[in-house]
Amino acid sequence: MEKYEKIRVVGRGAYGTVHLCQRLADKKMIIIKQIPVEQMTKEERQAALNEVKVLSMLSHPNIIQYYENFLEDKALMIVMEYAQGGTVMDYLQSRNGILLEEEEILKFFAQMLLSIQHVHSKQILHRDLKTQNILLDKKREVVKIGDFGISKVLSSKSKAYTVVGTPCYISPELCEGKPYNQKSDIWALGCVLYELSSLKRAFEAANLPALILKIMRGTFSPISASYSEELRALILGMLHLDPNKRPNINQIMAQPIVINALMTLHTDLGRVPCTRVSRPLPPATAAARSRLSTRGSMTPRDALSAKPPALSSVFFWGIGVSSPVKLPLPSSDTQVTQVSTGRTQKAAVTKNGRLFVWESSNVGTDTLIPGATESHTLTYVPRYLEGQSGVNIQQVACGDLFTACLTDRGILMTFGSGVYGCLGHGNYNDVAQAKIVEDLLGYEVVQVSCGASHVLAVTNEHEVFSWGRGDNGRLGLGDQESHSSPRPVVIPEPLRPSSVHCGVDCSMILTLDNKLLCCGSNRYNKLALDVIATDGTCMKLVDEIHTFVQTASHPIGNLLVKGVAMGTSHTAAVTVEGQCYTFGTNQFGQLGNQTNNSRQPQEVKIAQTQKVAMVACGDTFTVIVADEGEVYSFGNQSRGRLGRPEEDPTEPGKVPFMGEDPFVVVSLSCSHGNTLLATRPMQQLNGENI
Numbered sequence: 001m002e003k004y005e006k007i008r009v010v011g012r013g014a015y016g017t018v019h020l021c022q023r024l025a026d027k028k029m030i031i032i033k034q035i036p037v038e039q040m041t042k043e044e045r046q047a048a049l050n051e052v053k054v055l056s057m058l059s060h061p062n063i064i065q066y067y068e069n070f071l072e073d074k075a076l077m078i079v080m081e082y083a084q085g086g087t088v089m090d091y092l093q094s095r096n097g098i099l100l101e102e103e104e105i106l107k108f109f110a111q112m113l114l115s116i117q118h119v120h121s122k123q124i125l126h127r128d129l130k131t132q133n134i135l136l137d138k139k140r141e142v143v144k145i146g147d148f149g150i151s152k153v154l155s156s157k158s159k160a161y162t163v164v165g166t167p168c169y170i171s172p173e174l175c176e177g178k179p180y181n182q183k184s185d186i187w188a189l190g191c192v193l194y195e196l197s198s199l200k201r202a203f204e205a206a207n208l209p210a211l212i213l214k215i216m217r218g219t220f221s222p223i224s225a226s227y228s229e230e231l232r233a234l235i236l237g238m239l240h241l242d243p244n245k246r247p248n249i250n251q252i253m254a255q256p257i258v259i260n261a262l263m264t265l266h267t268d269l270g271r272v273p274c275t276r277v278s279r280p281l282p283p284a285t286a287a288a289r290s291r292l293s294t295r296g297s298m299t300p301r302d303a304l305s306a307k308p309p310a311l312s313s314v315f316f317w318g319i320g321v322s323s324p325v326k327l328p329l330p331s332s333d334t335q336v337t338q339v340s341t342g343r344t345q346k347a348a349v350t351k352n353g354r355l356f357v358w359e360s361s362n363v364g365t366d367t368l369i370p371g372a373t374e375s376h377t378l379t380y381v382p383r384y385l386e387g388q389s390g391v392n393i394q395q396v397a398c399g400d401l402f403t404a405c406l407t408d409r410g411i412l413m414t415f416g417s418g419v420y421g422c423l424g425h426g427n428y429n430d431v432a433q434a435k436i437v438e439d440l441l442g443y444e445v446v447q448v449s450c451g452a453s454h455v456l457a458v459t460n461e462h463e464v465f466s467w468g469r470g471d472n473g474r475l476g477l478g479d480q481e482s483h484s485s486p487r488p489v490v491i492p493e494p495l496r497p498s499s500v501h502c503g504v505d506c507s508m509i510l511t512l513d514n515k516l517l518c519c520g521s522n523r524y525n526k527l528a529l530d531v532i533a534t535d536g537t538c539m540k541l542v543d544e545i546h547t548f549v550q551t552a553s554h555p556i557g558n559l560l561v562k563g564v565a566m567g568t569s570h571t572a573a574v575t576v577e578g579q580c581y582t583f584g585t586n587q588f589g590q591l592g593n594q595t596n597n598s599r600q601p602q603e604v605k606i607a608q609t610q611k612v613a614m615v616a617c618g619d620t621f622t623v624i625v626a627d628e629g630e631v632y633s634f635g636n637q638s639r640g641r642l643g644r645p646e647e648d649p650t651e652p653g654k655v656p657f658m659g660e661d662p663f664v665v666v667s668l669s670c671s672h673g674n675t676l677l678a679t680r681p682m683q684q685l686n687g688e689n690i
Helices: 042-057 088-095 102-121 182-197 207-219 227-238 248-255 256-268 284-294 298-305 681-686
Strands: 005-015 016-023 030-035 066-072 075-081 134-138 143-145 313-319 322-325 338-341 345-351 355-360 381-386 393-398 404-409 412-416 431-438 445-450 454-461 464-468 485-487 498-503 506-511 516-521 537-539 542-552 561-566 569-575 580-585 602-604 612-617 621-626 631-635 663-671 676-682
Touching: 005 030, 005 561, 030 227, 042 075, 042 182, 088 134, 088 182, 102 143, 102 182, 102 248, 102 256, 182 227, 182 248, 227 256, 248 256, 248 561, 338 631, 338 676, 345 393, 345 404, 345 676, 393 445, 404 445, 404 454, 412 602, 454 498, 506 537, 506 561, 612 663, 621 676
Parallel strands: 338 393, 338 663, 445 498, 561 612
Antiparallel strands: 005 016, 016 030, 030 075, 066 075, 134 143, 313 322, 313 676, 338 345, 345 355, 355 381, 393 404, 404 412, 412 431, 445 454, 454 464, 464 485, 498 506, 506 516, 516 542, 561 569, 569 580, 580 602, 612 621, 621 631, 663 676
């Protein structure tokens, strides 16, 4: 590294760290991928070395240039070109629903064709073409194809079989497990062209099986009628289900609409800037027209400089912050879909599959002596933790000093402290960058939950795995042993788990038929395992249980539950009907408006006409979101836990969000003494940015 000076980290992920550096010889900005090969599996090392091999074979103005590689500190360092304009995906999201001109679409597409033609001429398949892997120069005029980590060099007329790539862009032949060749890259390129023309993916679904079904049927929404018939026909041809009927690169480049773009490209790039008449923009989407109509009588200059409305907000309170404050986001177009908070971590997942955390710039302020009243101003800075090779994160869960994140392909990764084996890697080592939980690679994980020192995960086949600290029977494995790698959990027949939830020393499972299963410590009857009759009489006390069993306390044992959250010594459950029941200790009023010390679960009343949409529990407090959007809190109000003015803390009271426009809560998370709340503006319900 003596030839380079590190400027900053621009990405982190499962395969290492990406540094922006300056080459000392000529002051040129470059990118260095630092891949710690010692901790990687054989397959991961092969992927890293493969990227070096492929990049060294390619030399094209529309492909990220490879400079060199070297080993340092047991890590492979890959030095390559820096694209200052970011990814095409970021550019499309910054459009806020306003379509691109056809001329601009074809300018980008022509450069992609030239780069893929060069790749295919070397008998190489890219295998992961997508808008996240296509970069732009500083002026956003020149396209650069990148990320060749899973590319494959073909022998003459050979075909590949391994299923790789991002699910939204994989071809039908890949879905069927058939052999494939360059025509799969053509399909992915067709998906990219569709995305350029519509600002959305051609194929999207809530889960992998539904996505595969959509791809196999080859059905997608038509692009705007403002674009030419030739462009629409080109997209249809590239997305033909039969790979033999898809055009190859040379046939695509021979089409008149593409020939014109190629000719313009070679004569227009690098031109001297001059005044020219612009073609009219395609009609804006309804969402864009709505935004423009609300700006009043702006001058053209004002209209161009007006900032688009934020797509999301994330509020935080607790740890000395007594009312909700808005945390900074990486950019104004960041759309947060889920948040999670632990003792020390605050993390979020975006709509486009990126994971980021907020880091405190005030060292030591989170560790004040309990009961301290001194006021501190905390500053949190968002930092992306982006994986290599286009890893898309769909869920994050924070434990104590460790984090688990789940990709859109059902792969679970963990990082942080390895105490109690809660990272699931078969040891007790700390891990700095997200690492795949290898024992679960044969399963498609759909949801994960982290307790203080243990983890539960559920698969698409309704299997449950647990690992980490085992005392109190919190792992549900029938004993109190700790485990450093995932262990299968026995679930009573015929129940099928749909989600898992971890507390401090206990665990819960929600089933497809809305039953609630529990294991671990039942202190204060916080798991509703005491046998309580309809008249409130306690027939049997349960201290703890080491396998999952159904709740027994009336009325929870007879209700359909859709959501649950656990604090240190209390639990809140939301029923299908929108009722909220709390049970456990009420020492700090965390059970809400309850007047006795009964161990029986009781309903929390908020407003007469409102139902409960979601709930979260901190150590000694509870936060509720009503179906009409109001946020309520109750319990221990020390150090700002309730996020509202001092009044009766044991009664549910509204959390004030001063000066905020109406919003919808999309995600809620509490842990220890703090709360994270992600929202989106109410007007998005009218169809914007959803």
